[in-house]
Amino acid sequence: MGLDPVPNASSRQVQLADDRRPGAASAGSARERRRAFEALSEEIRRCTRCPLSASRTQAVVYRGSFAPRIVFVGEAPGAEEDRQGVPFVGRSGKLLDRAVASLGPALGEYGVLNLLKCRPPGNRFDPSAARTCRPYLERQLALLRPRALVPLGARALAALDPTAAPILSVAGAPRRAAVGWLFPLIHPAAALRSRRRKERWEHDVRALESWLGSSRLEIL
Ligand code: SF4
Numbered sequence: 001m002g003l004d005p006v007p008n009a010s011s012r013q014v015q016l017a018d019d020r021r022p023g024a025a026s027a028g029s030a031r032e033r034r035r036a037f038e039a040l041s042e043e044i045r046r047c048t049r050c051p052l053s054a055s056r057t058q059a060v061v062y063r064g065s066f067a068p069r070i071v072f073v074g075e076a077p078g079a080e081e082d083r084q085g086v087p088f089v090g091r092s093g094k095l096l097d098r099a100v101a102s103l104g105p106a107l108g109e110y111g112v113l114n115l116l117k118c119r120p121p122g123n124r125f126d127p128s129a130a131r132t133c134r135p136y137l138e139r140q141l142a143l144l145r146p147r148a149l150v151p152l153g154a155r156a157l158a159a160l161d162p163t164a165a166p167i168l169s170v171a172g173a174p175r176r177a178a179v180g181w182l183f184p185l186i187h188p189a190a191a192l193r194s195r196r197r198k199e200r201w202e203h204d205v206r207a208l209e210s211w212l213g214s215s216r217l218e219i220l
Contacts, residue, residue, distance in 0.1 A: 034066045037143045044117050044136050050129040052118035058085045059118050062140065064111030070212070071146040072096065073137075073156045075187065076116035076130075078123055087112045092188035096152070099188075099205045106213040111144060113137070115159050125155060134159070141179075148180065150208065153187025172204030174211050183208050 028036070041061045047053060060077035063086050072088070080090035088096050093112075100107060116133050120126045137159075141149070151157040154167040161177035164170055164184070171184045185208065191201035 030067060033143045033145070037062075037066060037140070040136070040139055040143065047117070047136075050118075050126075050132040052116070052120055052126065052129050055121050056118040057082045060085055060087050060114060061117060062111060062113045063087055064113075065109035066144065067109055068111035068144055068146045069108040070148055070150055070183075071111045071113065071141065071144060072150045072152055073160065074112070074114045074152045075155045076114050076123070076125055077119040079119070081114075082119035087114050088188075091192060095188040095191060095201070099201075102205065103209050103212065106209050108212075111146070113140060115156060130155075130159065148174070149182050151182055151184045153185075153190065156187075157182070157184045168200075171200070172207045183211060 044061050045059045047059060053059075056077075060081045064071070074088060074092075077087060078090050078092070081087055081093075087093070096112070100110065115137055116126070116130050117136060118129070118133075120129065149160060151160050157164050157167050157170070160179050160182055161175065164175065164177070164182075167184060167186055171186050174181060174183045176182075185204050186197060186201055188201065191198045
């Protein structure tokens with residue numbers, strides 16, 4: 001993955017799935033990792049490394065478990081997220097939360113974050129800011145150590161697996177990428193735009209439930 005040189009980012013931190021393999025060296029106790037995650041969250045909230053820091057209300061870091069089985073990865077905060085400082089709390093977030101509730105016990109503990117931690121003006125995704133922000137994502141995931149990631153939409157998928165085919169071709173099925181196991185879904189905002197996409201979203205969420213409910217995820 002192409003990385004901008006930001007302190008504390010390292011290529012080792014990208015290898016999440018490898019860290020989770022049986023027999024892999026421990027990356028610290030759960031308590032140590034939680035403490036490190038909280039320190040990282042503070043660092044992100046104070047960050048001024050890209051121009052989005054000037055227009056944000058606040059950085060939007062993470063919501064969910066500190067020991068998630070699955071992490072949903074979105075694109076960037078919207079207006080409501082920027083206001084509340086919490087990822088996926090607008091209309092898209094409500095749809096995601098309904099999906100999460102419908103997954104029930106198959107999901108287990110989970111987390112939600114974005115590629116970009118600060119809202120781009122007009123919700124226009126900023127690739128340059130995303131490159132600058134990328135090491136934060138990698139450090140977050142290295143500390144959270146999920147079993148699999150669920151990229152939400154084309155940009156999250158492209159960031160996590162640049163070799164992937166277009167999102168509509170690959171959503172709804174697990175895939176192995178360099179960062180580990182992915183289960184892409186279309187972005188919830190797209191699902192809100194048309195009935196056809198909503199049906200696709202619901203179909204793919206059911207496929208995710210089947211995958212999560214299978215024992216395969218536990219033996220990766
Ligand atoms: S988007 Fe990322 S790199 Fe830019 S100011 Fe926010 S936290 Fe820092």
